[in-house]
Amino acid sequence: MGDFTAVLQAGRSVPEGATYLPAEPTTVFWGRLPAAGDAPVLVVAPGTEVVVDTVSHEGILEDQGRDPVAWFAAHGVSREAVLDEAVALAASDHPHDPAVDGPHVVTGPIAVEGAMPGDLVSVTILDTTPRVPYGVISNRHGKGALPGELPAAPGNVSVFTPIEPDASGGWVGALPLVEGGPRVVRFPLAPFLGTIGVAVADEERPHSVPPGAHGGNIDIKLLTEGAVLHLPVQVPGANVYVGDPHFAQGDGEVALTALEASLRVTIRLDLIPREEALRQFGEVLGPMVETDELLVPTGHDRDLDEAMRQCVRAALSLIAARWGMAEHLAYAYLSAATDFRISEVVDIVQGVRAEIRKADFDGVVR
Incomplete structure (x- = not known):
C-alpha cells in the first residue's frame, strides 16, 4: 500500500526504465471519458506494465474554487504537499463545465496493440501507492443516497481527512466525532481506482459519472492490489484509462464520494482473444x-x-x-x-x- 508520508510529484521516484504516464493536462480527460476517434496518449504491447499517475478531483472542482493550493491551505496543507498536476489542471484551459460534465479526472487513454472488439482487455492492479497523506470525502446537494436530506445546510460538505499511522505500523483515515472535537474515529485504508474503462464505440464522449459496459466509474472496492478487471473491447486498441483514485470506500458510497485521494498505480495490460474469453468467461457484456x-x-x-x-x-x-x-x-x-x-x-x-x-x-x- 505504500508510504503515506511522502508526496509523489510527477516523475518523482519512478522506477528506472518503467513505462510511465503522468497526469498532465495533455494526458487526462476531465469529466468525460474517451470515445471512438480519441487518439491514445500511449501505445503498449499486451503484457506491458505501466506506471500511471492519477489525480483526485477533490480540491480542484469549481464548487471548491478551482484553486487546490488555496483550498488545501485552508486545511493546513502546505504548497509542497499539493500535487503540481492538480494545480496545472485547475489553472489550465482544459474544458470542464460542471453543469454538463462529471467531476472525475482520468489518465489515458492507453492503446493495447492488437486489441479488437470482441476481445477482453485485462487490467491487473500491481501496485497502488499514495501520492499525498490526505484525502477528501464530499457530499453535494441533489446527490448521495439521501438527496434533499443531506447536506442539512446550504452548500456542499467536503470533509478533509488526514491519514495517520496506527499502532500496528499501518495507516488509517481519521475523522473527528464532531467538528474540532478531540475524539476521533479511525478506519482502515484499502487504496483502489474507482474508474477503469475502455473507450466507447460511440462518437460522443460519455459523462464520467455513470458506469456501464465500458467500465468507467464502477467504484468496486475489490480492485485493490492483485485484482484484475476484465473489460470487453469496443474500439481497436481498447484505449484504456484509469482514475478516480480512492484510499478507502464502503460499499454503497452513500455520501456521494468515499475517501478520494491521488494514487500512483502500476497496472499490467493483457489481452484475451475472443475465443479464449468465451471459453473462460462466456459472453462478457460488461466489467x-x-x-x-x-x-x-x-x-x-x-x-x-x-x-x-x-x-x-x-x-x-x-x-x-x-x-x-x-x-x-x-x-x-x-x-x-x-x-x-x-x-x-x-x-x-x-x-x-x-x-x-x-x-x-x-x-x-x-
Missing part, C-alpha cells in the same frame, strides 16, 4: 473483476432491481461457460452460496456485483 479467490460479474442500470437482474444473468452465463453447470443448478448455487453486493448507489447508474468463490469449484473439470 468483471477477478481476484485470487473470486470471480465477480457485475450488473449496471439506473434501476437497482434491473442491475441486480443483469448481475444474476451474468453470473449464470459465467458459471455455464467456465464449468458447464446447468442453468437451474447454477441458479440454485447462486442463491445458496454467492453474495450479491451493491457496489454503489450514487452514480446515476446503480452497480451490483456477484462474488463467486473459485474454491467452490475446485476439482470440477470442464
Whole structure:
C-alpha cells in the first residue's frame, strides 16, 4: 500500500526504465471519458506494465474554487504537499463545465496493440501507492443516497481527512466525532481506482459519472492490489484509462464520494482473444473483476432491481461457460452460496456485483 508520508510529484521516484504516464493536462480527460476517434496518449504491447499517475478531483472542482493550493491551505496543507498536476489542471484551459460534465479526472487513454472488439482487455492492479497523506470525502446537494436530506445546510460538505499511522505500523483515515472535537474515529485504508474503462464505440464522449459496459466509474472496492478487471473491447486498441483514485470506500458510497485521494498505480495490460474469453468467461457484456479467490460479474442500470437482474444473468452465463453447470443448478448455487453486493448507489447508474468463490469449484473439470 505504500508510504503515506511522502508526496509523489510527477516523475518523482519512478522506477528506472518503467513505462510511465503522468497526469498532465495533455494526458487526462476531465469529466468525460474517451470515445471512438480519441487518439491514445500511449501505445503498449499486451503484457506491458505501466506506471500511471492519477489525480483526485477533490480540491480542484469549481464548487471548491478551482484553486487546490488555496483550498488545501485552508486545511493546513502546505504548497509542497499539493500535487503540481492538480494545480496545472485547475489553472489550465482544459474544458470542464460542471453543469454538463462529471467531476472525475482520468489518465489515458492507453492503446493495447492488437486489441479488437470482441476481445477482453485485462487490467491487473500491481501496485497502488499514495501520492499525498490526505484525502477528501464530499457530499453535494441533489446527490448521495439521501438527496434533499443531506447536506442539512446550504452548500456542499467536503470533509478533509488526514491519514495517520496506527499502532500496528499501518495507516488509517481519521475523522473527528464532531467538528474540532478531540475524539476521533479511525478506519482502515484499502487504496483502489474507482474508474477503469475502455473507450466507447460511440462518437460522443460519455459523462464520467455513470458506469456501464465500458467500465468507467464502477467504484468496486475489490480492485485493490492483485485484482484484475476484465473489460470487453469496443474500439481497436481498447484505449484504456484509469482514475478516480480512492484510499478507502464502503460499499454503497452513500455520501456521494468515499475517501478520494491521488494514487500512483502500476497496472499490467493483457489481452484475451475472443475465443479464449468465451471459453473462460462466456459472453462478457460488461466489467468483471477477478481476484485470487473470486470471480465477480457485475450488473449496471439506473434501476437497482434491473442491475441486480443483469448481475444474476451474468453470473449464470459465467458459471455455464467456465464449468458447464446447468442453468437451474447454477441458479440454485447462486442463491445458496454467492453474495450479491451493491457496489454503489450514487452514480446515476446503480452497480451490483456477484462474488463467486473459485474454491467452490475446485476439482470440477470442464
